[in-house]
Amino acid sequence: MDLLPNISLAAFCQQLLVGLSRTTILFIVASGLSLVLGVLRIPNVAHGSLYMIGAFLAYTIASAAGGGTFGFWLALVLAPLGVALISLAVERGLFCRLYEREHLMLLLFTFAFTLVFGDLVKLVWGSDFRSMNAPTSLQGSFDVLGFPFPKYNLFLLIIGPIVALGLWWLTNKTKIGKIAKAAAVDREMVAAVGINVSWVFASVFVIGCFLAGLGGALVAPTQNITQGMDHGIIIETFLIVIIGGLGNIWGALLGALIFGLTDAIGILIFPQFAIVFPYVAVITVLMLRPKGLLKSVW
Amino acid sequence: MLRLENLHTYYGLSHILFDVSMEVNAGEIVCLLGRNGAGKSTTIRSIIGLTPPKSGVVEYKGTDITREKTHLRVRRGIAYVPDDRRVFADLTVDENLQISARETQNGNHWDAERVYRFFPALREIKTRRSGHLSGGEQQMLTIGRALMTNPDLLLLDEPTEGLAPLVVKLLAEQIAKLRDTGLTVLLAEQNQEVSLQLSNRVYIIDNGSIKYTGSVDDLRANEAIRRKFLCI
Numbered sequence: 021m022d023l024l025p026n027i028s029l030a031a032f033c034q035q036l037l038v039g040l041s042r043t044t045i046l047f048i049v050a051s052g053l054s055l056v057l058g059v060l061r062i063p064n065v066a067h068g069s070l071y072m073i074g075a076f077l078a079y080t081i082a083s084a085a086g087g088g089t090f091g092f093w094l095a096l097v098l099a100p101l102g103v104a105l106i107s108l109a110v111e112r113g114l115f116c117r118l119y120e121r122e123h124l125m126l127l128l129f130t131f132a133f134t135l136v137f138g139d140l141v142k143l144v145w146g147s148d149f150r151s152m153n154a155p156t157s158l159q160g161s162f163d164v165l166g167f168p169f170p171k172y173n174l175f176l177l178i179i180g181p182i183v184a185l186g187l188w189w190l191t192n193k194t195k196i197g198k199i200a201k202a203a204a205v206d207r208e209m210v211a212a213v214g215i216n217v218s219w220v221f222a223s224v225f226v227i228g229c230f231l232a233g234l235g236g237a238l239v240a241p242t243q244n245i246t247q248g249m250d251h252g253i254i255i256e257t258f259l260i261v262i263i264g265g266l267g268n269i270w271g272a273l274l275g276a277l278i279f280g281l282t283d284a285i286g287i288l289i290f291p292q293f294a295i296v297f298p299y300v301a302v303i304t305v306l307m308l309r310p311k312g313l314l315k316s317v318w
Numbered sequence: 319m320l321r322l323e324n325l326h327t328y329y330g331l332s333h334i335l336f337d338v339s340m341e342v343n344a345g346e347i348v349c350l351l352g353r354n355g356a357g358k359s360t361t362i363r364s365i366i367g368l369t370p371p372k373s374g375v376v377e378y379k380g381t382d383i384t385r386e387k388t389h390l391r392v393r394r395g396i397a398y399v400p401d402d403r404r405v406f407a408d409l410t411v412d413e414n415l416q417i418s419a420r421e422t423q424n425g426n427h428w429d430a431e432r433v434y435r436f437f438p439a440l441r442e443i444k445t446r447r448s449g450h451l452s453g454g455e456q457q458m459l460t461i462g463r464a465l466m467t468n469p470d471l472l473l474l475d476e477p478t479e480g481l482a483p484l485v486v487k488l489l490a491e492q493i494a495k496l497r498d499t500g501l502t503v504l505l506a507e508q509n510q511e512v513s514l515q516l517s518n519r520v521y522i523i524d525n526g527s528i529k530y531t532g533s534v535d536d537l538r539a540n541e542a543i544r545r546k547f548l549c550i
């Protein structure tokens with residue numbers, strides 16, 4: 021069966037899988053952004069920079085460990101932790117003093133950090149692009165209806181639901197998750213039952229940034245690791261968070277699906293205009309539901 | 319147990335409390351009476367640290383806590399029930415209680431089970447989202463939540479405001495029971511009936527300063543004062 025005269029079902033399915041793997045990365049990064057936005061009320065523009073740092077750190081750790089399979093897994097674990105550590109220092113050193121300021125101030129402040137992080141990356145890694153390999157077990161591809169489907173993308177498709185499940189568990193089943201939900205709405209009252217809100221915010225910020233780092237580490241083997249890879253992701257993830265409903269993690273999942281799939285399918289149908297499809301989808305969603313698809317916490 | 323000395327509290331630039339001094343002794347229920355906008359909530363917020371005073375001293379069990387952060391005051395044994403309830407609306411009744419639980423050294427052992435025994439109505443709705451509860455149920459929950467922090471001193475800001483007479487009666491009975499367990503209570507109220515029946519001593523606040531202090535019986539006898547500062 022052909023959808024359009026010259027597109028086979030197989031090609032369609034293959035693009036669908038590619039779109040879903042892209043969705044995984046977008047979801048992981050956007051959920052971190054959404055978490056920070058929802059609980060701390062910080063529109064963290066530097067989130068994309070942390071994603072970039074995650075990718076560069078993954079490259080460095082993997083090469084230091086001699087590349088190969090062990091290097092990859094080590095990088096996947098350590099790079100997000102490194103990013104989390106950086107974010108902890110930034111939060112304790114600076115952000116924690118600024119929560120009472122208005123959103124515009126916070127926005128400008130995090131924007132300043134994108135410049136700082138951008139220059140830091142240039143200083144540490146230079147301006148050449150880097151690349152790293154997936155472990156041999158995840159190289160090559162499977163056959164899907166006669167088309168090759170990269171094993172690494174399949175790996176991403178497994179990671180995505182694991183992260184989503186982990187986040188669900190964290191926000192709904194753990195004490196810190198419940199406290200964070202309460203603090204998102206009424207931080208004064210959370211303090212008034214004896215909880216140190218400052219540390220709750222620090223934890224949420226670090227978890228959110230960890231997700232940016234994880235996204236960066238996961239994407240590293242699939243593309244060139246370059247200066248400027250923060251720009252695209254921050255725009256995309258902000259749009260995802262907006263259409264999903266600010267601060268709503270399931271909204272981030274939904275938004276990432278819409279963005280990832282329209283992108284992948286768009287390429288198939290109208291290659292020349294592929295880039296506009298996700299944005300058209302965003303505009304359509306916002307015209308129909310200006311506050312986002314799911315309940316926004318703002 | 320609690321001593322306020324010459325508090326001056328501001329919201330931004332507007333000066334709200336003028337030279338407020340009060341004392342609450344262990345085991346008492348002290349009532350802070352005053353009209354709308356008199357400064358009752360501001361006094362309570364000054365004590366718990368949500369709106370710290372610009373000058374003056376808040377002393378709790380002999381320690382100056384004027385500049386201490388709210389959560390640390392709570393850990394010392396001061397619990398706060400706000401005037402507008404403020405349950406954690408996205409959480410269930412049970413979760414509201416669980417996240418407020420705190421181990422303390424003072425020998426009070428409030429846990430969710432004990433709160434449910436104290437307010438049996440809450441047990442029936444423990445899995446319900448607290449945002450969906452009635453006003454009376456929310457008020458029981460905010461008191462239960464405050465008890466979960468194992469306080470020695472409970473600050474209650476207009477607990478009966480806007481509630482049906484039957485619920486008011488129930489809450490008054492339970493507050494009296496809390497006093498019998500040794501809990502000290504500072505009760506801010508407009509409602510004289512309930513508060514005078516519960517309290518040992520009274521402060522009257524008007525326009526941000528303390529206008530009268532005395533025993534409940536003295537106030538009952540003093541019609542002039544009541545006419546002047548309270549709506550009768």
Ligand SMILES: Nc1ncnc2c1ncn2[C@@H]1O[C@H](COP(=O)(O)OP(=O)(O)OP(=O)(O)O)[C@@H](O)[C@H]1O
Pocket residue numbers: 329332334352353354355356357358359360361401476508
């Ligand atoms: N957030 C605020 N910013 C500025 N002024 C405030 C604020 N909250 C209260 N006020 C003012 O402070 C004064 C005292 O208010 P407060 O809430 O302490 O009174 P109250 O005795 O608790 O009254 P009520 O019985 O209505 O609760 C009022 O004049 C009020 O307008």
Ligand SMILES: [Mg+2]
Pocket residue numbers: 358359360401475476
């Ligand atoms: Mg009040």
